Amino acid sequence: MSKKVMHRFRTGITGVITIALLGMSAGSLIAFQRAAAAPARQGYAELPGVRLWFTDTGGSGVPVVFLHPATGSVRIWENQIPAFTAAGYRFIAFDRRDFGRTIIDPTTGPQPGTATDDLNALLDYLSVDRVHVVGSAAGGGVALDFAISFPQRVRSVSVVNHAFGAIQDPEFLALTARLRPQPQFNQMPPEFREVGLSYQASNPEGTKRWIELERISRPDGPRAPAQTRKNDLFLATIGERIRVPILLTAADADPALPPALMRMIAARIPAAETIVFEDSGHSTYWEQPEIFNHTILDFIGKH
Numbered sequence: 001m002s003k004k005v006m007h008r009f010r011t012g013i014t015g016v017i018t019i020a021l022l023g024m025s026a027g028s029l030i031a032f033q034r035a036a037a038a039p040a041r042q043g044y045a046e047l048p049g050v051r052l053w054f055t056d057t058g059g060s061g062v063p064v065v066f067l068h069p070a071t072g073s074v075r076i077w078e079n080q081i082p083a084f085t086a087a088g089y090r091f092i093a094f095d096r097r098d099f100g101r102t103i104i105d106p107t108t109g110p111q112p113g114t115a116t117d118d119l120n121a122l123l124d125y126l127s128v129d130r131v132h133v134v135g136s137a138a139g140g141g142v143a144l145d146f147a148i149s150f151p152q153r154v155r156s157v158s159v160v161n162h163a164f165g166a167i168q169d170p171e172f173l174a175l176t177a178r179l180r181p182q183p184q185f186n187q188m189p190p191e192f193r194e195v196g197l198s199y200q201a202s203n204p205e206g207t208k209r210w211i212e213l214e215r216i217s218r219p220d221g222p223r224a225p226a227q228t229r230k231n232d233l234f235l236a237t238i239g240e241r242i243r244v245p246i247l248l249t250a251a252d253a254d255p256a257l258p259p260a261l262m263r264m265i266a267a268r269i270p271a272a273e274t275i276v277f278e279d280s281g282h283s284t285y286w287e288q289p290e291i292f293n294h295t296i297l298d299f300i301g302k303h
Contacts, residue, residue: 040055040056040057040058040081041055041057041058042054042055042056042074044103045094045121045122045125045126046108047109047118047122047125048109048110048113048121049104049105049106049109049110049111049113050097050103050104050108050109050113050118051102051103051105052094052102052118052121052122053074053094053095053100053101053102053103054074054092054093054094054095054122054126055074055077055081055092055093055094056090056091056092056126057084057085057091057092058090059085059090060090061085061088061089062088062090062132062155062300063089063090063091063128063130063131063132064084064089064090064091064092064131064132064133064134065092065093065119065131065132065133065134066080066092066134066135066136066139067093067096067115067119067133067134067135067136067139067140067142067143068093068095068096068099068136068138068139068217069136069137069138069139069194069282069283070099070137070138071137071190071214071217071283072099072136072213072217073095073099073100073101073213073216073217074093074094074100074101075100075216075217076210076213076217076285076286077091077093077285079285079286079289079293080285080289080292080293083289083290083293084293084297087297089132089300090128092122092126092128094118094119094122096115096118096142097112097113097115098218098219099217099218099219100217100219101219102219103219114145114229114230115142115145115146115229116142116145116146116150116229116230117230119142119146120146120149120150120153123153129153130152130153130155131153131154131155132154132155132156132157132158132300132303133146133147133154133156133158134157134158134160134300135158135159135160135162136160136161136162136283136284136285137160137162137163137194137256137282137283138162139160139162140159140160140161140162140164141162141164141229142229143158143159144157144159144162144233144242145229145230145231145233147242147244147246148231148233148241148242149230149231151242151244154244155244155245155300155303156244156245156246156299156300156303157242157244157245157246157247158246158247158249158296158299158300159246159247159248159249160247160249160284160285160292161249161250161251161254161256161257161277161282161283161284162257163176163180163256163257164176164233164257164261164265167233167234167235167265168232168233168234169234169235169236172235175261176261179255179258179261180255180256185255190211190214191207191210191214193255193256193282194256194281194282194283195207195210195282195283195287196251196253196254196279196280196281196282196283196287197253197281198253198279198280198281199280199281199286199287206286206287210283210286235265235268235269236268238265238268238269239268239269239271239272244303245273245299245302245303246269246271246272246273247272247273247274247275247295247296247299248262248265248266248269248272248273248274248275249262249274249275249276249277249284249295250262250263250274250275250276250277251276251277251278251280251281251282251284252277252279252280253279253280253281254280254281254282255281255282256282257282259276262274273299275295277291277292277295
């Protein structure tokens, strides 16, 4: 993606919203402003084995589910909720087990449970049928797993800067082990692994906020083993098993998923659309929220 395209992204979403507003009556405009400003419903869904903390903006818009990375929780989406509700979508997100405010409850269901089954149960709880699914980083693995496990509930799937940790192909595992040697890679501070150095240099306050949200994303006390997937994934079968539109993205300053690795994966999924974010680390949703939001809105708007 060129700098020129990125500039169009920054102005494009504003233009879309402005055009929509110009066509509204005074009464409709007031209703739109109230809907965009309305606080999301937050609380616990009592599901099997877990009290799942969720956010739901409600309304009649097409629902979009956001799945957070392994360094976050529902709280990280503060730059996405206003943009997606203003565009007319219903925004849904939840804290996976072992993250944020979700509470594991072994007395009400089996453990460890899966994020895929929790999402399916949450949609039943909210009486939601089909959704667009957007997963950032580790959330992208959940998005893939959900699209394979419950295809009837998925409109599209966006896998954003995901390192494809669930892929089981031996050659892929060997390559990622070389790029991200363990345990050294995971022992680095999370902000070093997941926030681009350009962003850290230019926005110290934003970096401080990202670190704060990451640190409060993990509950205190002993952690139960959290199973985040149901399916062992192989490159040859992802394209065969996911029949909905799929978007794959990478960021050029992301040590976890360099663009070349994403392109290798995309080559095995012929129907996938691809985007490379320029001058961004792993956390594009935070580092470049306008570009991130426009990219996802554009993709799901087509499907």
